[in-house]
Amino acid sequence: MNASKSTDTYTSYSGVTLEESYQGSHARFSTGITVFLQMDSLQAIHSLQAPILTPINVFGTYPSSMYYYNEQADVALNPSTGWADYSSPSCEGRNNGDPI
Numbered sequence: 001m002n003a004s005k006s007t008d009t010y011t012s013y014s015g016v017t018l019e020e021s022y023q024g025s026h027a028r029f030s031t032g033i034t035v036f037l038q039m040d041s042l043q044a045i046h047s048l049q050a051p052i053l054t055p056i057n058v059f060g061t062y063p064s065s066m067y068y069y070n071e072q073a074d075v076a077l078n079p080s081t082g083w084a085d086y087s088s089p090s091c092e093g094r095n096n097g098d099p100i
Contacts, residue, residue, distance in 0.1 A: 012090040019059050069096040
């Protein structure tokens with residue numbers, strides 16, 4: 001994290017997976033994918049060779065995680081001190097510790 005007082009949010013993503021993008025690119029002899037984050041000028045290189053030593057899984061699915069809710073962090077309850085926005089439709093009906 002390189003920013004202070006930024007807002008954390010839960011978001012549901014959909015669309016083309018990295019695997020589908022790679023398969024559609026016809027890049028049969030590549031050894032990795034470089035991902036650039038324009039806003040922060042960051043880049044990350046993700047290997048396509050097993051074992052995958054990077055946190056981004058190019059082929060397959062991401063491991064499940066847990067939903068975290070913190071009342072103190074909730075911006076809706078604490079507008080001046082909260083830092084987490086739980087207003088995403090994907091948060092509806094979830095409780096702290098629920099698998100996602």
